[in-house]
Amino acid sequence: PAPLLRVEGLCQYFKTQDGRTVHAVESLTFDIKRGHTVGLVGESGSGKTTAGRAILRLLEPTAGQVFFNETDVLSLPSKEMKRYRQKMQIIFQDPFSSLNPRMRVSQIIGEALNTAGYPKGEARKARVEELLQRVGLQAEHADRYPHEFSGGQRQRIGIARAIAVEPDFIVADESVSALDVSVQAQVLNLLGELQRSLGLTLLFIAHDLTVVEYLCDEVVVMYLGRVMERGPCREVYARPRHPYTQALLSAAPVPDPTRKKQRIVLRGDIPSPISPPSGCVFRTRCPYATALCAAGVPAEQHVSDEHWVSCVRLHELNLQEQGRHDNAHQ
Numbered sequence: 001p002a003p004l005l006r007v008e009g010l011c012q013y014f015k016t017q018d019g020r021t022v023h024a025v026e027s028l029t030f031d032i033k034r035g036h037t038v039g040l041v042g043e044s045g046s047g048k049t050t051a052g053r054a055i056l057r058l059l060e061p062t063a064g065q066v067f068f069n070e071t072d073v074l075s076l077p078s079k080e081m082k083r084y085r086q087k088m089q090i091i092f093q094d095p096f097s098s099l100n101p102r103m104r105v106s107q108i109i110g111e112a113l114n115t116a117g118y119p120k121g122e123a124r125k126a127r128v129e130e131l132l133q134r135v136g137l138q139a140e141h142a143d144r145y146p147h148e149f150s151g152g153q154r155q156r157i158g159i160a161r162a163i164a165v166e167p168d169f170i171v172a173d174e175s176v177s178a179l180d181v182s183v184q185a186q187v188l189n190l191l192g193e194l195q196r197s198l199g200l201t202l203l204f205i206a207h208d209l210t211v212v213e214y215l216c217d218e219v220v221v222m223y224l225g226r227v228m229e230r231g232p233c234r235e236v237y238a239r240p241r242h243p244y245t246q247a248l249l250s251a252a253p254v255p256d257p258t259r260k261k262q263r264i265v266l267r268g269d270i271p272s273p274i275s276p277p278s279g280c281v282f283r284t285r286c287p288y289a290t291a292l293c294a295a296g297v298p299a300e301q302h303v304s305d306e307h308w309v310s311c312v313r314l315h316e317l318n319l320q321e322q323g324r325h326d327n328a329h330q
């Protein structure tokens with residue numbers, strides 16, 4: 001079956017005040033199967049949040065296509081786009097600033113129901129209460145204001161607002177990053193449970209790889225606006241092929257102590273997206289970079305099934321790794 005969402009060659013550039021171009025997202029391509037959760041990961045400055053907004057057309061992308069149910073939503077006139085908006089929702093990062101402090105919870109969720117043409121009156125009140133209970137809050141909470149809730153509860157209100165209009169697809173943008181670890185786990189469980197019971201398709205944007213592994217089916221790893229590696233989580237996490245993914249994973253805490261790993265420390269900082277390195281954008285920090293890496297942007301190489309890696313030295317590095325592995329077993 002066709003994926004619910006297919007992103008093809010998506011580019012998002014911005015102009016700085018002095019007329020230079022920021023390459024925030026460059027040639028982003030990946031897809032999400034219906035009912036799947038894809039994690040979009042990278043450090044800050046990788047372009048992941050911009051990508052999430054460009055996909056929902058909260059920004060006007062510079063180039064590329066976003067097919068939702070095989071319709072290119074980027075080419076739709078704004079009137080038609082309205083219909084799609086309802087199907088594609090977002091849960092923002094910051095539960096403290098994404099809810100209007102002057103509105104009661106019933107109004108916040110009611111506003112979303114308004115845009116979906118939901119009838120007013122008792123039926124709407126009942127729907128708001130049902131949504132609150134669905135996200136683990138109480139019906140009585142409908143009359144309260146956002147400041148009366150904790151961070152985790154506010155994020156639950158944000159989730160209730162997103163699911164109110166019965167979307168097919170939700171972008172969760174760093175939706176648990178601002179919360180304490182114990183609260184994070186509860187909100188993640190809620191998202192996972194809603195995804196399964198409502199058959200949602202999710203794009204989960206995060207910098208935390210452990211969280212992505214817990215929740216997602218596939219992962220897309222971004223660096224400086226470009227995709228470095230993408231594929232099924234179980235495969236990418238068990239055997240990351242791109243040097244950047246290897247470095248990210250080597251720095252993440254491992255829940256499973258039998259998975260041995262050696263920390264790979266990257267030198268320097270992420271370069272500016274105004275003047276990204278030529279060729280492989282990761283080459284200024286990559287421990288394996290050679291002159292070859294500056295020659296051109298690496299094409300995506302097929303590793304297996306739906307696993308793709310953008311590295312010109314992929315096969316060479318694999319052979320080296322294989323050699324080390326073989327030696328260790330002799």
Ligand code: SF4
Nearest residue numbers: 280283286293311312
């Ligand atoms: Fe490193 Fe070169 Fe591969 Fe880029 S192309 S990840 S610089 S080895």
